[in-house]
Structure formats: C-alpha cells, structure tokens
Amino acid sequence: METPALLVEGLTKTYRPGDRPAVDGLSFTMPLGQTWGLLGGNGAGKSTTIAMLLGLLVPSAGRVVALGHDMATDRFAALARMNFSSPYIALPHRLTVEENLRVYAHLYSVPDMKHRIAELLEHFALTEFARRPAGQLSAGQKTRVALAKALINKPALLLLDEPTASLDPDTGDWVRSALERYRADSGAAMLLASHNMAEVERLCSHVLMLKGGSVVDAGSPDDLLQRYGRDDLEEVFLDIARGRARESVA
C-alpha cells in the first residue's frame, strides 16, 4: 500500500487548560497525487491544523505522519520533502527575488540550484523581477515569489494557506492554473486552506469542512453539493457555518 501524504489521527490542540480545543480529534488520511481543501469559518481551526501538520505547533494529543515520517519524532525528514506558502508570512523584503530563492534552495539542499531557480523564475513570470527586492513587488508578484519558494524543493506535500488571498481575479486564476499544473506534473499532494469556494471547487478532489475545531462533514465537492442540495460550495459552507442540518436543507 502506498504511503499516504498525510496520516492524521486524533489531532487535538488546546492552547490553555480548560479552554475549548482549537482543534478537536481531527483524523484523516490524504493520499499522494490529490488536492484536498480545508474549509471553515474564522476560528474553525484551519490555521492551527496547518501549523500542527508543519510541526510549528505541538499537538495536545494525536499524531501526524507526513510522507511516512512521524512529525513528533522525525519531522526534519518530512520537512525536507514538504513546503508551505502563506500570504501572511513574509519573505525577507530587502533581499531580491533571486536571493530569496537562493536562501531557500540552500535550506532545502536543492541540487543544481541555478537551473532550478531559473526554471521557477520563468515558470512564475518573475525573470524580469529577479534582481528587485521582494519588498518592492506588488501583492500578485509577492504571491508568485512565495509560490516559487514553496516549489523550490519540488515538494511531495504542499500546504497552502489561502494562496490567492488579496489577488485580483486574473492573477488568482493564473496561480490556480500553476498549482494544477504542478500537481499534475509532480504527483504531489496539496492541502489547501481557503475561504474562496470557487477555488476549492476547482482545485480540490476532497473537502474537509471544519467547525469548532472538528470535521463536521467531508467529501468531494460534488458529493457535498448533492448532499446539501446546493448549487455551489459557498451555500454549503453557509449551511454548515450557520448550523443548518443537511436534512433540513434538503
């Protein structure tokens, strides 16, 4: 049986004793080669979940096995084959685009660094900005640099936190196409936390609906639409966020 990209068992995080868990008993197995979505309102536990999957946050209970490596005991072996992108975490803004990519090429021990960086600059239409400080780029250009950094090591598992937040529709569409191409070419797994339902419908083959730190529903976008009798995921999201049971909706 193929090693899953992510095996998550009973993942729980309580920040302070006595508080309600931010994530409560999350379990799922995500295979390689698929894009999954993590949906939920503000405070649903998406960011906490992603931080635990990346090893940035120690779970209160449960475990994460990424690409066959237990994140509690062997996280660096997994991290070398993973990557992450979020518009909320900056890259050093005084370094040029190329310098930023060089730094991360070294950190991920990327072979043939020059070629890989040139490839990514071209792929993300960044060649003309290669020598410009990252802080002087537009929001769309910064997002492309962040994605280039996230793909520098050709990750087998890519975690994305709202990858198209604050982008105009054209740039957002361009980024989604780039992600689709990467998954198709590499066979990598991608987990996407997003508030953009159209994006999730387009990219994801499976969706985990989070509310109050727990998975309240899961399935393919088509399954969820059918189950809730809705035309788009946004309506399904609202049904779940507002506590409307699927039976009463149907």
Next chain:
Amino acid sequence: MTGSAARRIWGLMYRHLALYRRSWPRVLELMYWPVLQMVVWGFITAYLAGVQGNTASVAAGVLLGGVLLWEVTLRSQMGFAISFLEEVWSRNLGHLFVSPLRPWELVAGLAAMSVLRTVAAVLPAMVLAFFLYGFGVWTLGPVLVLFVAALMAMGWAVALAVTALILRHGAGAEALAWGVMFGIAPFAAVFYPVAILPGWLQPVALTIPAAHVFEGMRAALTHGVTAWDHLAWAFVLDIVWLAVAAWIFLAQFHQARVRGALLNIGE
C-alpha cells in the same frame, strides 16, 4: 556535520551576507561604535599618560586593551542576537522553521554571522588603535587568540539566552539584545581588577568568563606572563554558561512550539 547541514548553515549566512553586500551603511554601522569607543578611550588614555608620567604606557595599554577586547564580547553577542532579530523583523521565522533547518544549525549560522560581524566591527578599531595611539593589541602574543575565543563564547552564551527571551516574549524583549552586555560590564572587570570590587561582589565577578580574561590580559600587559589559571577558568565558565543558555534556548523553543508563537513572533 553532513554536507546538507553545512549547506543549510551557509543558506542562513547567505541571507544575512546578501544584505551587507548591497548596503554600505550597514557595513559602516558595524564599525562605527567600536571605532568611536576606541577614539574616545584613546584620548582619555592620552590625557592620563600626561598626568601619570611613566606608568601611563601600561595604563594606556590596559585601558585600550580593555576597550578592544570588551568590544569583541559585545559585538559577538549583538552579532548573534541581531541576526536573529533580523528574522523576527522580516517575519521570516515561519518559513525558516518549516524548512529542514535544525535548531542547532540555526544557532551555528547565527554564531558564524557573529564571528564575521565581530571581525568587521573590531578589526578597524584595532588597526586605528595602533596608528593613532601606538597600541597593538597583538603585543599580547598568541594568547590573544584564546582571549578572543573565550570572550566570543561568552557573547554567544548571552545572545542565546537573549534569543530565548525573544522566543518567549516576542519582539518586546529586543531591547535586551542591545543593552544586556552593558549591565554585565561593571562586574566583568574590564578596566579594573576584580580586587577593586567590594568583597561580596568579587565571587559574583569571578563567575563571569570575561572577568578571568581581563585579569589575564592585565597580567600579560603589566607583567608579561600568561595567566593560564584565569584562562582555564574562563573556558570552564564559558562551557557552563553555554550549556545553561542552550538549555534555556531549547526549552523556550519547545514552549514557542507549544504556544504557537513561531508564526506570529514578529507581531
């Protein structure tokens, strides 16, 4: 150390060196304070030389040697802690800590940057001290290398503890990166022997590695002898300080992972 580990450490260094490569004000800022200190203390020693007659040359050497070697400690600590703060200010820690960079590699990269920053900061002041005041710190002989190594190790220990406090309290603790060594200086016997301190304070001073280095420096400059006992104590204390600081750092790093502070430490 594996090739991959060396490459990750170099990646972290490259990130900082790239900043200096394009910014001469940053390089100038490194040299500015040590050179300024040297000039001010040089004039003070020149004044004392006029007042005290034939003892002045030794006194001048002791004071200028103290200034230069204390700058090594100070710049070593600041070079480490401020390189870490650069990551905090640029809100880059999240990216670093989801890469395969191990905590000890982060520490090694920061220590390597501290060496380069210290050399860039203190070397011009040393050269200036020779040309302006005729004081060559190298007259201490080969033991100078050991003095510098012991002082740099103390700087790293303090910087590790400061970095741990930044992990615990966020950027609010950054003032410590600039000021903590100034609080230690009075007890480190930089410009005067430990014996000058009040009796109850002397045992405290002797727990500071730098106090032993400066006792050794004075022995070398005034009597031309190498105080091996003080040097040995300096290194033993360095090991203790580094071990304690590493323990604090690792504990706070783990706590930051428990509290989820690594993603928003720049806030």
